[in-house]
Amino acid sequence: MAIEAYSGDGWLLTKLEQLINWGRKRSPWPLPYGTACCGIEMMAALASGYDMARFGAERPSFSPRQADVLIEAGTITKKMVPILKRIYDQMAEPKWVIAMGACACSGGVFRTYSTLQGIDKVIPVDVYVPGCPPRPEGLLYALLKLIEKIEKDHPLHKKAVLLKGELQHGTQR
Amino acid sequence: MNEWTIAIIKVVFIWSWTLLIATIMTWVERRGSALIQDRLGPNIAGPFGLFQPLADGIKLFTKEEFAPKHAHKILFTLGPVLFAIQAFSAYAVIPFGDKIVINAKEIVLQVADVNIGFLFVLAVGSLAVYGFVVGGWGSNNKYSLLGGLRATAQLLSYEVPLGLAMLAVCMTYGSFSLREISLDQAGTFLGFLPNWGIFKQPLGFLVFIVAAYAEANRVPFDLPEAESELVAGYHTEYGGMRLGLYLFGEYVNLYTLSALMVTIYFGAWHIPYVDMSSYLGPLAYGIVSFLVFFLKCAFFLWLFVWVRWTIPRFRFDQLMGLGWKSLIPLGLLNLFVTAFLIQITV
Amino acid sequence: MDWYFWIFAVMALGGGLFTITYKDILPCAMGLLTVFIAMAALYLHLNAPLVAVFQVTIYAGAILVLVLFVVMLLMSPGEKIKKSQVNCSNRFMGAVLTVGLMIFLGIGTKGLSDMIGAKELPEKFGNPGQLGIVLVQKFILHFEVVSVLLLAALVGAIYLAKKRI
């Protein structure tokens, strides 16, 4: 059956996965979640000098359904936490998160009563960018690192396994 | 070759061609905006970033497709489908070249030359509303609904001036058929001008192009998806391929409108002062006419991009005011001037 | 070319049936849209291309949109339409009445058509231009009256919509 070609490391699966990964890594549309200082640097990264659009990271969309990469730039306070989490939850799969700046990574200088000490306490983070704020090059580097990470993904694998499992399960029943 | 084969070949060709143009347009839009804004634009995916639309397409294809809990499941899917179908269908009556002769068989470069011509485009264009209404309503989201309502009101308002401009064209040429109108535009007008519609209908063209920008939801009329106000307008809740259909449909609409402008006002495949068919063989003539037509379209497509990245957008009441207080009176004025000129010249 | 008629006839009937039975209002409107488009296709078959296009432009593109706007103004999608409150006998009565009406209409029209008898179609029948000539020669007064009717409708609609009762 055709499903068989999907399973394991079949040629079809691998090639298709490579194609999908290529598409995903070349068009990571960002969801700019700039809350503080880093937001300005993120704007600089989108603007002419650095031009994140070169990597396909264009069309910043604030609707979580349409974005691929949540660029969390800036401090997250405890008041903001539910909103950040909700936005992240509402993003469509596959989704990635870049934590930009010291505040997003660890709370930074603001070790106070109202600041969240690192967004990885509430949402999973793929790439951390240190700096207060990081230079736009830092964000671009993070994007490249993210692309490396996307390349290693197996988008169809789980699905194929699932499909196979369902089929077998179905026959057993 | 029997008629059905030719028809199917033409349909498949023009369908893939519009799809291709729409895809390339996304690239042109991005690189064009980058050019205007002193940037580079996407340049990693393929040479000059040419494969960027492909990457976007693949990504949208493999993105998660889900309908939000409160959304109306059927309508949520139906919206983009309706929108895309109408966008693709509108091209069916617009020519893409003169004619080509293969094996002594004359093939008209147009999917269907019907005697109601551009009325079909208008009729199908009026169905675009459903894409927005159904999508916006089906999402059950405030931004979507407001975006959908805005889109609908805008499309409705600007369909009237579009129709009025077309009415004057129809008076001038005495036909609805776009092929007949194109053929009429050969030669010269008043002895020295190219015999193009724009010289006969300058005011009409002005009304038409403004209304066309509004119909295509482009800046300065992109209120339905005004991202700084309504997040993403009627497609706020859409992701994945459904969003892709909306985006593609928009570019296909652009192409249709450009082709319509070229056909009606810019002499279709005619080059001014040159009669191509006398120099070229039948096959070459067909191909050249296709290319000339496409190049003219490309100019208008570029104009769409150019305008988008240059000027700000309107506010909703200003948009309505422009449509009802300026364009419709202008369109009526144009109608009467045309009627009057015909009256005194015949 | 029979298939052409049958496809769209079935489409129109199906759409109509859907419209009057489905529980949710916007899909009902979509059913009506199907009817309109199928009708337009049938008009094409009947050598009335202009009427077909206008059918789509006016019915699908304007009238139904107006209805949709009112749906959006007045109803929410979560709100299901209440089941009909008429009881069974009433419904039965309705059906009987309808069927009777249909038979009456059918027989009447059939007789009418037999009375007139078929005619050969002239060349280029139904061309847009011919329609225009007929409109101007025979119906020019109607044409003017329609504008007054439309004006009255416009003023009335705006006045009523803005009025609070």
Place this chain on the structure above:
Amino acid sequence: MDITTVTLNHYIALSVLLFGLGTLGVLVRRNTLLIFMSIELMMNAVNLMLVAFSHYKADLSGQVMVLFIYAVAAGEVAVGLAILIALFRHLKNVDINNFNIMKG
């Protein structure tokens, strides 16, 4: 278009069926907006009949008549829905059963 086995009777049947559907809709549905839609359905059935007669009897007046019917339908819908909106503001409901305030 070539004359086929589809005759005027087919169209009459279709038209009558559609008209019947419209009538049923008016009788059965309680939502005023749906009643409006059913009326549109009936009007379409009539239009179809007019166009079919015009075709089979080779008289263009039928088609011109349809154009005027469009105008009438438009007027009807515009005013009818405006009345509905005005009523809705008063009653907060679009159910036809509630529209009996004229009874006093």
Place this chain on the structure above:
Amino acid sequence: MALKDSVSRLLQNDLIALEESAGCIFAEVPKDKIVSCLSSLRDELGFNFLSDIVGVDNSALYEAKAKKAKKKKDKEGEENETPEPERPALPRFEVIYLLLNPDTNERLQVRIRVPEDDLKVQSITSLWKGANWPERECFDMFGIRFEGHPYLRRLLMWDEFPAHPLRKDYPLEGMGEERHLIYEPEGEGHWT
């Protein structure tokens, strides 16, 4: 100085103290007369611009002073038999209104002291619309209630936050208050 004179002339009996610190003039008035004092300052001396409202929690300062004084007293106590007469303890909080006269460009700071057991101050939102948020912030940060405020609610912290963070007894890193890390409660507004 002319400003000092005119202020003391205007406020007369209401003026508790008028001091100058680093070029800034601080006038202290009684807590319950704040509205009348500020309105007369606004109307008669032209201080019609309210820059900001500052709340201060003085508890730590008093403690430190008391400690210092005690140390000093301990040291001196053996020699000096007659203890200084105890001053009545100053209230814990103070609220400072930063005023400005845009015509003469003079600034005046008006101070009131708010005791911990009576955290109520008359709101001055009737005098300046701009006093709205500063008062709310003051309530948020110190718990001082402004009476007559149209909408006294927490401003910077979320509504359920239990403490007043700028008080001196509140630690910098908080006491572990978390806003429901998972989600906001699906409260009244939630619609299904």
Place this chain on the structure above:
Amino acid sequence: MNGFETIFLYVGMSFLAISAMLIISALLGPLRPEPKKLETYECGVPLLDPAHKRFSLRYYVVAVLFLIFDIETILLYPVAIRYQVFARQGWAIFFEVFIFVAILLVGLFYAIIKRGIERE
């Protein structure tokens, strides 16, 4: 072979291709619906009130205006297409059309004066 059948072919093909796109996309993409993911997006906060409360009447007025003017345009098309023929027969049709449009312009002015198309 009639032009319209080609058009239906074209539309049918569009429909098939678009449906195919959606189906392939649904097969290829992951699907992990979670209750929180399916919630309506409203800038990251819970819904304040339902999306479908009453929206502006202006939209209705615009639609009515459009409907009327659409019919006007539509009725003018059959006249316009043979206008050159009619024009040879004198000025009568010019004034007919003029009156027709002028009557409707009154309606437009009424709507504008009533501020129907801008703010409510």
Place this chain on the structure above:
Amino acid sequence: MGPVKQRIASEDYVTINVGPSHPAMHGTLRAIAYVSGETVLGTDLEIGYLHRGVEKLGENLTYHQFIPITDRLNYCSAIANNVAYEMAVEKLMGVEVPVKAQLIRIIMTELSRIADHIVLVGILGVDLGAFTPFFYLFIQREEIYEIFEWYNGARLTNTFGRIGGVESDLPEDFETRWHELKKGLEKAIDETDKLLTHNRIWMDRTIGVTPISAEDALSWGFTGPCLRACGVKRDLRKDEPYSLYSQFDFDVPTGKHGDVFDRYMIRMIEMQESMKIIDQAFDLYKQLGPNEPLMAKVPKIIKPPEGEVYHAIESPNGELGFYIKSDGTDKPYRIKIRPPCYMIFQAFDELIQGEMISDLIACLSSLNIIAGELDR
């Protein structure tokens, strides 16, 4: 629900939640707009989404340690914040800053004022749908950043200056850099002017939108460009001349109606005025010898005498004041920041009533609300 909801008597409204994660809300602001049709009946504002406890933090840091924190207040013009704080502490201590240090501070503050206005004009354009000016202006902003970076190594959060002066002299080729930048800036401002100011759509979108009268503005506590747009000629640089501003010749532009267009124009003109000031300051600077002192004599550990002070400067947004209470130790007892946009944002509800949703966005952008200093 808030007082706005109580005020709106009719049930005929829809709530539209704008923010915090909304394109026009700068990430952290939230306005719940009550709209009827497209008309805004009122807005409930919710702030504090970026409240990071800066004031509390200040009480736990020494005077010098607090300078980096002030960077993060108004991150669009960090240097103005640094200078405001330093001047407040210096006033508290009674320190006289050397002339050269003051000139360097003035040059840098004015540069950061230009950078701040660039962000405002660019974002206002983006929010109104005109994307391109944003990119033109940001190229010049990068140049300004390069000067900052080359002066003290940081682009955005500069931690500029020390209490008592500045840490280092202007680099040698500042003059050539500045002239290059000036040329580019003039060109970018000119291009923006051409693209926007006389654009019919832009004028329609901005003129007469959300105007405010001078009395209302003063009552709400407006300062800076937003106040000047209402026609009140008030600029702390002229009215309470601190530092060396009394020696410079520059204009204070004022508007008439206090609408979005006036706010925008004031920023456009102020950028040019700032360039004038920098030219004059640099001329003065050139007359000073290379060995002039940069720092006043201040102890290593700063312990101001017991007392309290309020000092305000004209930051790009308006009056930025610091109230500092010292108890004689090395840490401030209480720091209160008076951010300009805090008072301005309060009035948003009143500004926006009766306008349309699109105007809400235009108005918000033109007020230049920086969440960092708004919430602290």
